[in-house]
Amino acid sequence: MRILAFMGSPRTTGLCAQFTESALKGAASRGAEIKQFNLVKYNLKFCRGCYKCVHKNHDLPIGICPLKDDMAGILKEYLEADGYLMAAPVYDFTVPSVMKVFIERRFSLFYKTKGNRGIPDARVKQKFKKKASLIATGSAGEEFGPIAEPCFEVMGGHFMIEEIDVLDQLYVGRIHDVDEKRYSEKMDETYNMGVRLVEEIEKARKGDE
Numbered sequence: 715m716r717i718l719a720f721m722g723s724p725r726t727t728g729l730c731a732q733f734t735e736s737a738l739k740g741a742a743s744r745g746a747e748i749k750q751f752n753l754v755k756y757n758l759k760f761c762r763g764c765y766k767c768v769h770k771n772h773d774l775p776i777g778i779c780p781l782k783d784d785m786a787g788i789l790k791e792y793l794e795a796d797g798y799l800m801a802a803p804v805y806d807f808t809v810p811s812v813m814k815v816f817i818e819r820r821f822s823l824f825y826k827t828k829g830n831r832g833i834p835d836a837r838v839k840q841k842f843k844k845k846a847s848l849i850a851t852g853s854a855g856e857e858f859g860p861i862a863e864p865c866f867e868v869m870g871g872h873f874m875i876e877e878i879d880v881l882d883q884l885y886v887g888r889i890h891d892v893d894e895k896r897y898s899e900k901m902d903e904t905y906n907m908g909v910r911l912v913e914e915i916e917k918a919r920k921g922d923e
């Protein structure tokens with residue numbers, strides 16, 4: 715089983731990164747192979763909205779984007795993986811631009827016929843055999859939890875179309891005021907998210923072998 719984490723904080727050693735690592739460690743403790751993509755370190759160009767990736771090559775699992783950067787390689791690994799973690803700090807009420815660029819470029823995973831007015835559909839449906847969990851961090855206290863909702867919607871939207879369940883959504887607030895006790899609690903909580911992710915994927919696949 716392979717679990718990938720996509721971490722959208724520009725601070726690759728910040729708390730968002732640490733909670734993501736902790737969730738991956740939880741997944742590894744259940745035997746998963748893990749990999750964390752700190753997205754800011756990759757060459758990801760802005761989507762230009764040309765629609766070539768979704769309008770053409772409908773026989774391929776991943777549409778061909780004319781932009782030449784790291785995205786094609788990431789999407790190949792994405793499709794081969796079994797489960798996902800997506801994590802981002804709240805920046806101006808939504809995900810940081812780094813994460814948004816990545817999410818827009820996932821458009822190649824979808825197809826659409828030219829002229830079709832509906833929303834694009836997933837090229838590969840996962841039939842709920844793959845799962846995902848989401849983490850958001852922010853300055854606003856956890857009593858203002860709804861502040862993270864736009865982040866969860868943006869990070870989780872594509873999963874719905876791909877038929878991938880989102881299991882957990884954890885918001886960690888007051889991020890600049892995390893004492894030792896709360897840090898340790900949140901590290902445990904994220905670790906358990908990773909454990910649960912693997913367990914739920916295994917459960918969903920039981921009986922398939």
Ligand SMILES: Cc1cc2nc3c(=O)[nH]c(=O)nc-3n(C[C@H](O)[C@H](O)[C@H](O)COP(=O)(O)O)c2cc1C
Pocket residue numbers: 723725727728729730731802803804805806807808851852853854861889
């Ligand atoms: C440009 C910018 C915008 C931000 N906007 C918000 C916001 O709208 N709401 C909020 O609660 N925190 C906001 N924050 C605080 C970040 O969410 C916080 O610094 C981050 O979660 C810390 O995680 P890190 O350690 O991974 O950097 C913002 C921070 C920056 C730099």
